[in-house]
Amino acid sequence: MTLQVTRSNHLIDLTTGHPDPDLLPVDLFRSLSLERQNLAYGQQAGSDLFRQTLSEWLTEDYGQPVNADELLVTNGASNALDMICSLLSQPGATVLVEDPCYFIALKLFKARGFNVVALPMDNEGIELQALEQAIEQYNPAFIYTIPCFHNPTGITQPHRRRQALVKLAAEKQCVLVADEVYQSLYFDQKPPAPLASYDRNAPVLSIGSFSKILAPGMRLGWIQGSGELLHRLTNSALLFSGGGLAPVTSALVGALLARGEFQSNLTHLRQTYAARSEALYDGLVSTFGDQIQLKKPDGGYFLWVSFVDGRDVASKRDQARALGVNYLPGNLCSASGQFRSSMRLCFAWYPQPQLITACDRLGLVFS
């Protein structure tokens, strides 16, 4: 991977799902310092002080109580997913995913030896009838879902769908892993609470991360859950041997949370990304009109665009790059290879002028 603070002068790369380097709040970190205890092996679930501070912010942000003892500190969401895979993998095990899905999660599951089965989505998320049938058919190790500002489609599961999904997981005793890294990146309305808050007795784990709401270089995230699953993760050999993860970074981020500086920065990010998403949305609508289908983002990082005539977007990528623009073809986000006439565009990595130029270039590619 190239260093993630450099952008090409020639190519506007809307595949890149990272924060704009200019929005990484390096000044916030200058005045922070560490205590001796931050340099020691930490508590297995992560620093008690940090989990308390994190739980207070999450309670406020979610509008639902989150207790410190429901949280396990990780090195970001990818690390959390990998720990869950490590806990639940068995020879021949299946994971059920949404189609389309976060493409790197698909890679991770395959690398961990899982059989990956893609299930259809409607405009409220994963289709429950298909999910129920697949649970019967495959007896999966877990279901992987992105309930909020879905990567790549931007869909947010409404409250009723979430209730029904968690109820199904509880009834079938099937582990439900919710990747909720965009939960706090809402532009206007707060989304419904993360899935782990719906039923403390259901086998649900919600994953959060500071990558998109502060800085990915912190490699800091968490798993929210209760009961047996969280207990098994916390008592894994990895944490028994190494102590809790991220004692240094969690101390730094904990200080920013306690001072309210993290929260002010997040408000700024929400406003900035809202304006960018609007610029990209408006640019696409004015370039393509009714040739495309797309939904105005309510949060997150991505816009999902589908050509209504079913044209093959995937095969135009080289031509697009030659014209100075890049996108993620939908089929690369699909475990079933579908969605060749769709593309995922990230609006977080560039400011408005580049997003508008990108729309002009996409217009040339697909005219």
Ligand SMILES: Cc1ncc(COP(=O)(O)O)c(C=O)c1O
């Ligand atoms: C849905 C989803 N999960 C996880 C990640 C990675 O998160 P982290 O940087 O915390 O590992 C991303 C980043 O693009 C993402 O979109």
